[in-house]
Amino acid sequence: MPRRVHVSVTDSQGDFIVNTRKDYVIGIVGATGAVGQELVRLLHERNFPMSALRLFASARSAGKVVERFGKKWTIEEAKPGAFAGVDLAFFAAGGSVTRALAADAVKSSCVVIDKSSALRMEPNIPLVIPEINPEKLRNHGGIIANPNCSTAVMLMGLWPLHQAFGLKRIIVSTYQSVSGTGAEAVKELADQIQQHVSGQPVTHKVYPYQIAFNCIPHIDSFGENGYTGEETKMAEESRKIMGLPNLKVSATTVRVPVVRAHSVSVSAEFERPVDLAKARAAIAAFPGAELVDDVANKKYPTPLDFAEKVKCGVGRLRIDTAWDNGLSFWVSGDNLWKGAALNAVQNAELMIREGILKSEPAAV
């Protein structure tokens, strides 16, 4: 696709600081899934600079017509060669699709912003939350990974506190919504509620047990050490994103009957003494967080309040009674937004702003 003239302003390092190009051709792989649908929405609501949007999915969905925002798309099949002419593709179709197609997309000069877990821990693939480690975008080789949903939400509280006091150890428990599993899990919860209300037997298929009126301490598959994949991701990805290879982490990840937005209960030990006022100020000043911490007036974040919010809510800050330099807090954030689609779009927006949206390694 030919590119039109655009205006760019660069700073003294040659980085683009203003970029008026609006003609990017954007693709979404897994466009019919829970995250894919949020990507379509966010790209429109945030006026993402695109001249065209192409929606890709499996052969099964190809040919279907999708109508949203007064537009109409025919779903294309995600397959080798499909990304010619696409400048940037958001991959939101799971690890196997990423493994099968991301390298092929890069060969077509398409930058891949991947939501799957497939490549996150690859040493040469940047795993980026733009509020935390945006500098890693500059060294990309065509693929940028996005973090696990619980990890991203948790780090919106943890990173500013690390900057203030120096993180040493965290013990966390999650309260994860069913939309993190996907659209079929949202339907399963709704079906179970309907069955319950109408006195029918409650059936399940997506989860190993009923999720309505229940908690399931099992997300992703179990590893040999007894931790689940989700729990291991929270540890490994936190270390990689924050650049803290020695951070001690223990996570327990739990599915709860919430539709949207994950919450995390965090107890953190720090290198330096913790000051509560300074902690609150650090959270309040951090672009990814909204401080909701006025317990005298019953103000703290809940998942219902932080569904479909750009920022994650952080509250219940208190000096931890189990550690010398400890602080506990609670964070709620939208798993489909900051935990998935929004973070991916924010990464893309930053790359465009910095002029590094190109699928060759950046010459920094």
Place this chain on the structure above:
Amino acid sequence: MPRRVHVSVTDSQGDFIVNTRKDYVIGIVGATGAVGQELVRLLHERNFPMSALRLFASARSAGKVVERFGKKWTIEEAKPGAFAGVDLAFFAAGGSVTRALAADAVKSSCVVIDKSSALRMEPNIPLVIPEINPEKLRNHGGIIANPNCSTAVMLMGLWPLHQAFGLKRIIVSTYQSVSGTGAEAVKELADQIQQHVSGQPVTHKVYPYQIAFNCIPHIDSFGENGYTGEETKMAEESRKIMGLPNLKVSATTVRVPVVRAHSVSVSAEFERPVDLAKARAAIAAFPGAELVDDVANKKYPTPLDFAEKVKCGVGRLRIDTAWDNGLSFWVSGDNLWKGAALNAVQNAELMIREGILKSEPAAV
């Protein structure tokens, strides 16, 4: 009420080990509440040795007739003087009723087994879980306190592990059901589900926010240190029951849309190295716990599975990755049973078995 002849067998220390008396007059204060109703049920289902059961409640409920188990009761008003002739009264009507009436009951030679939090931390009042510190029953002065619901459930996993490895520090997060708040909260969740399904606006009164499809990190009122009363109870009561005054505890207590049974995610640090096989054996051998820990076959406890169960389910045991001598686990248990009515009945059963059901201090 005159007492009939009964047969007792005592051991060499003079303790009763068999006691065939069946003629105890039992009272339940708060008989119409969530815990009170479970007390009526458990006393019947466990064939508690009683010749009469009297149900007490506030003046508002007095005179109402209750029918259960083929029997009929007229609710009596709980007021000073009402406990003459009652051998043992279970108090399940909240702290203010306990403060107003427990001492009066003891004056009438009525032993009080109290579910409220009012007297739990009084140095001279035993706070007892019979599987953990039954010896404290022997020094009672007429009133026996029962622990907080989350604490009782958690200790069913923690105590056997402490005995095996020596507890040092715990970081816990809870997933607490609405029945812990009371019958009106169970109704509130049911109403909200009904409103949601029928497309009506969702209203709330019991909780400060909607609980259906939500999590509320706020149970009991907030203290000056930012912890809630529930969180402080978990710390203080754990120390008192296990006899570990220096145990370090940090708790985050959270209400979730589950009807019955609380769950707790526990990360524990121990004095001695932890061995997983030994930990599992300790749990399996503990009378208060059922080991449900076979993740390869997706076996772990859930609240739905442990509602109306005598034992609490303990699973997801794993060597903790954040501590040198650490172990994490998950426990689910019935907050109305082990967390309330059952523990109270078990205390009473043990006192009868040991012949110490009398409202004067035991001469041990």
